[in-house]
Amino acid sequence: MKKIIITIDGWSACGKSTLAKQMAKALGYLYIDSGAMYRAITLYFLRNHVDWTHTREVEKAMENINLQFVFNPVSKSTEIYLNDENVEYVIRDLVIAEKVSDVAAIKEVRDFAVKQQRKMGKDKGIVMDGRDIGTVVFPRAELKIFMTADNSVRVGRRFKELIVKNPNLTIEEVKTNLEMRDYIDSNRKVSPLKKAKDALLLDNTNLTEKEQFEMAMNWANEKINTSA
Numbered sequence: 632m633k634k635i636i637i638t639i640d641g642w643s644a645c646g647k648s649t650l651a652k653q654m655a656k657a658l659g660y661l662y663i664d665s666g667a668m669y670r671a672i673t674l675y676f677l678r679n680h681v682d683w684t685h686t687r688e689v690e691k692a693m694e695n696i697n698l699q700f701v702f703n704p705v706s707k708s709t710e711i712y713l714n715d716e717n718v719e720y721v722i723r724d725l726v727i728a729e730k731v732s733d734v735a736a737i738k739e740v741r742d743f744a745v746k747q748q749r750k751m752g753k754d755k756g757i758v759m760d761g762r763d764i765g766t767v768v769f770p771r772a773e774l775k776i777f778m779t780a781d782n783s784v785r786v787g788r789r790f791k792e793l794i795v796k797n798p799n800l801t802i803e804e805v806k807t808n809l810e811m812r813d814y815i816d817s818n819r820k821v822s823p824l825k826k827a828k829d830a831l832l833l834d835n836t837n838l839t840e841k842e843q844f845e846m847a848m849n850w851a852n853e854k855i856n857t858s859a
């Protein structure tokens with residue numbers, strides 16, 4: 632069976648990773664969460680007090696960062712390792728979410744991440760989600776999906792996810808963080824979030840997970856059957 636590249640871009644907390652994981656599992660493809668790379672780099676910068684407003688400091692720090700995705704048979708998904716430490720869960724903290732958009736806007740950081748992302752897609756058979764995957768990382772991907780959902784729906788979903796770990800969190804904090812990230816991510820100079828011209832729009836405001844999965848799998852199967 633012909634393997635393709637599937638890219639899923641869109642706003643924060645639209646459910647990109649949920650859909651990407653389900654599609655990768657159904658197709659037997661590799662799932663890569665590109666946002667996890669920017670989050671892990673942010674974690675490294677914070678832990679090591681890297682002043683990311685200085686290019687030379689960023690360049691020096693990047694030399695000491697090794698990122699790897701490892702499949703976890705228990706969670707049945709790939710998890711990110713920063714210098715051999717599993718950081719898949721710690722990078723989901725709001726502390727990281729508050730800084731990650733600034734770090735992801737740095738050219739040197741993006742060059743580092745994009746180079747590795749392209750390498751991971753060289754044999755195709757990959758579902759990657761992020762902000763610039765269909766526009767910059769794999770502009771020739773066979774299937775590009777751009778996801779969106781109403782703001783209130785996205786805030787509610789992310790709040791439900793984070794409150795489990797942080798019972799003091801308020802819905803206002805989550806809303807402010809999502810709005811700030813969406814603004815920075817879509818207005819930065821380097822590779823801003825935007826819908827690729829040939830991306831298919833998936834608005835899941837009124838869709839169940841099952842409905843959105845079926846819709847996306849129909850698109851994927853069509854592309855797999857028609858791509859040369």
Ligand code: DC
Nearest residue numbers: 665666669731732735761762763812
């Ligand atoms: O998908 P996420 O929320 O885990 O992504 C975290 C941040 O990383 C997001 O605010 C923007 C940035 N990001 C990016 O700039 N490019 C990507 N391909 C993926 C994420």
